[in-house]
Amino acid sequence: MRVFGSWFKTEMRAAGLYRADFLLRLCYSLIAMYGVCSLWRALYRQDPGLVGRPLPAMVTYAMLAVALDIIFYPSALKSAPQNYIADQVRTGRIDTDLLRPRDLQFQLLVRNAAVALFSLLWLVLPAWLLGVFFLGMELPAGVICTAAFAASIVLGFLVLFSLNFLLGLVCFVTLDIRQITMAYSGILTILSGKLIPNWLYPEWMQAVIRLLPFRCIFEMPLNIYTGVLESGEIVRGLLLQGFWALALFCLGRLAWRKVHKYLAVQGG
Amino acid sequence: MISVKKLTKTYRIARPQEGRFAALRSLVRPQYTVCRAVDGIDFDIQDGEVVGYIGQNGAGKSTTIKMLSGILVPDSGSVEVDGLTPHVDRKAHLQNIGVVFGQKTSLWWDVPVIDSLRILKEMYRIGEGQFRKNLEMFCGLLDLDSFLGQPVRQLSLGQRVRADLAAALMHDPQILFLDEPTIGVDVVAKERLREFILEINRERKVTVLLTTHDMVDMEKLVDRVIVINAGSILYDGGIQGLRERYGRQRRMELEFEGEPPEISLPGVQAGKQKDGKFVVTFAQGQYAVDEILSHIRQGGVPIRDITIQNADIEQIVRDIYREGGRE
Numbered sequence: 001m002r003v004f005g006s007w008f009k010t011e012m013r014a015a016g017l018y019r020a021d022f023l024l025r026l027c028y029s030l031i032a033m034y035g036v037c038s039l040w041r042a043l044y045r046q047d048p049g050l051v052g053r054p055l056p057a058m059v060t061y062a063m064l065a066v067a068l069d070i071i072f073y074p075s076a077l078k079s080a081p082q083n084y085i086a087d088q089v090r091t092g093r094i095d096t097d098l099l100r101p102r103d104l105q106f107q108l109l110v111r112n113a114a115v116a117l118f119s120l121l122w123l124v125l126p127a128w129l130l131g132v133f134f135l136g137m138e139l140p141a142g143v144i145c146t147a148a149f150a151a152s153i154v155l156g157f158l159v160l161f162s163l164n165f166l167l168g169l170v171c172f173v174t175l176d177i178r179q180i181t182m183a184y185s186g187i188l189t190i191l192s193g194k195l196i197p198n199w200l201y202p203e204w205m206q207a208v209i210r211l212l213p214f215r216c217i218f219e220m221p222l223n224i225y226t227g228v229l230e231s232g233e234i235v236r237g238l239l240l241q242g243f244w245a246l247a248l249f250c251l252g253r254l255a256w257r258k259v260h261k262y263l264a265v266q267g268g
Numbered sequence: 269m270i271s272v273k274k275l276t277k278t279y280r281i282a283r284p285q286e287g288r289f290a291a292l293r294s295l296v297r298p299q300y301t302v303c304r305a306v307d308g309i310d311f312d313i314q315d316g317e318v319v320g321y322i323g324q325n326g327a328g329k330s331t332t333i334k335m336l337s338g339i340l341v342p343d344s345g346s347v348e349v350d351g352l353t354p355h356v357d358r359k360a361h362l363q364n365i366g367v368v369f370g371q372k373t374s375l376w377w378d379v380p381v382i383d384s385l386r387i388l389k390e391m392y393r394i395g396e397g398q399f400r401k402n403l404e405m406f407c408g409l410l411d412l413d414s415f416l417g418q419p420v421r422q423l424s425l426g427q428r429v430r431a432d433l434a435a436a437l438m439h440d441p442q443i444l445f446l447d448e449p450t451i452g453v454d455v456v457a458k459e460r461l462r463e464f465i466l467e468i469n470r471e472r473k474v475t476v477l478l479t480t481h482d483m484v485d486m487e488k489l490v491d492r493v494i495v496i497n498a499g500s501i502l503y504d505g506g507i508q509g510l511r512e513r514y515g516r517q518r519r520m521e522l523e524f525e526g527e528p529p530e531i532s533l534p535g536v537q538a539g540k541q542k543d544g545k546f547v548v549t550f551a552q553g554q555y556a557v558d559e560i561l562s563h564i565r566q567g568g569v570p571i572r573d574i575t576i577q578n579a580d581i582e583q584i585v586r587d588i589y590r591e592g593g594r595e
């Protein structure tokens with residue numbers, strides 16, 4: 001991994017080239033955080049037992065979801081694999097990516113991870129700090145919780161990356177993924193626990209959600225952070241995330257091999 | 269050493285269907301038109317050669333380059349580059365070659381050129397010493413210094429191609445494929461690119477295969493020409509041989525003391541050009557120069573000046589393309 005240090009660093013530096021965008025993004029996130037914070041406060045005034053969690057924990061959950069959205073929204077980053085692939089395919093530059101002696105999936109992972117880390121440091125962290133100081137966000141419940149949360153974010157990112165990569169592969173075949181992307185974003189918004197906590201859904205829907213990978217992206221890290229999980233549940237949650245990350249990553253690899261062969265034979 | 273045998277590549281293009289449920293039917297059972305882009309070509313290229321690969325638009329040049337670089341899998345036939353089969357030993361092969369597509373950059377769009385080069389350094393596992401040495405050399409030869417810190421999207425076309433060339437050579441490949449490297453580049457910049465390619469070929473013994481539509485590239489760069497037409501090779505050999513084999517047209521420029529006379533010999537074209545020159549072209553074997561001249565003298569208008577040339581390479585290539593190789 002050390003070998004790729006400078007590759008990673010360069011990609012990170014490139015991410016910082018759009019300062020003005022960054023500031024706007026941060027403002028937007030803060031406004032959205034303030035918005036969800038007010039919304040939940042208003043709901044709790046109506047019925048404090050509504051959600052089954054204390055207000056500060058719920059507000060923290062909702063605001064942290066908005067902050068994480070900066071890197072976890074499926075197409076938030078220009079470097080997200082499906083956006084990158086769509087761009088390269090449209091302009092015909094994808095040939096040049098295939099001329100590298102590295103696997104496409106790996107190239108995209110380095111690029112996407114670098115930009116995500118950059119955004120994490122310069123956007124999510126400030127948003128989180130401002131949330132803690134001005135909007136009443138809670139701190140994570142202890143050192144172990146914090147460490148588990150960090151691990152959970154990394155795994156959540158890998159799950160999202162792998163799903164995005166699979167979506168990107170569709171682009172090679174259909175050339176246009178805008179419609180599918182819209183549906184995909186919608187599903188993620190509803191099922192990942194980012195907007196509506198999954199435990200508020202009816203039982204049958206929760207059962208479906210438990211079978212899908214989407215909750216690994218938002219719900220897991222958020223639950224760990226807010227300290228509603230026992231340590232056994234945390235471990236199980238991380239394992240589940242790890243399972244999905246690995247499974248989807250490998251699926252992406254296999255699918256890419258197929259698509260690559262198809263491309264090389266069909267000529268794009 | 270590159271060795272290509274009976275190489276073919278066919279593209280299948282989905283044909284739009286008509287009638288009811290056309291969209292659905294084209295999903296369920298798509299119909300294809302077949303386009304044979306490369307149709308059984310053979311050639312060998314020795315180490316250190318500079319070979320020009322020319323042909324009309326759509327002749328199959330880029331398709332060949334893509335098969336040679338391992339992006340495309342041939343339908344049949346074989347490709348071997350330094351003992352490797354490009355599409356099978358992909359990664360090892362890609363470490364050995366450099367590729368530049370003149371129309372599209374392979375550099376990071378938003379990233380300063382130098383950073384793109386650094387990323388490539390990691391990707392190709394280039395050592396620090398080698399990287400430094402190459403960077404210095406290419407900066408000198410290609411004048412990269414002035415824009416090394418700028419992102420690619422801010423570069424002019426000529427600068428971009430220079431940066432791409434440097435990028436393709438950072439990992440010291442022994443083989444360079446250039447697909448229209450001089451497209452859209454001004455004459456001065458073209459000259460510099462040519463000098464650079466020659467320098468690299470001389471100093472590092474890099475084998476170069478380049479496609480171009482610029483005949484000056486041909487004359488100044490290339491030891492050998494391969495002409496491809498509709499997927500098949502028409503000619504493979506030196507430029508001189510191309511002249512001898514196809515250069516049958518001769519060209520005579522005349523100035524007269526008065527109105528130019530009518531010339532009515534079968535097979536001879538004559539007429540005034542835009543710049544006022546009177547030009548006569550005729551086939552080498554059909555007429556001797558003297559026959560043409562005595563025919564003109566019959567018109568009675570005194571000749572003030574006369575030059576006679578062999579057809580230039582552009583004319584020859586035009587003839588080849590037009591006839592599609594019929595001799």
Ligand SMILES: Nc1ncnc2c1ncn2[C@@H]1O[C@H](COP(=O)(O)OP(=O)(O)OP(=O)(O)O)[C@@H](O)[C@H]1O
Pocket residue numbers: 266267268279280281303304305323324325326327328329330331332
């Ligand atoms: N991806 C593709 N799908 C279908 N047909 C293709 C594809 N790429 C090329 N072709 C067809 O294959 C033929 C050869 O194309 P190719 O790009 O190799 O030509 P070329 O010699 O490079 O031409 P040019 O001088 O215009 O670059 C053309 O008829 C073209 O229409």
Ligand SMILES: [Mg+2]
Pocket residue numbers: 329330331447
């Ligand atoms: Mg071409």
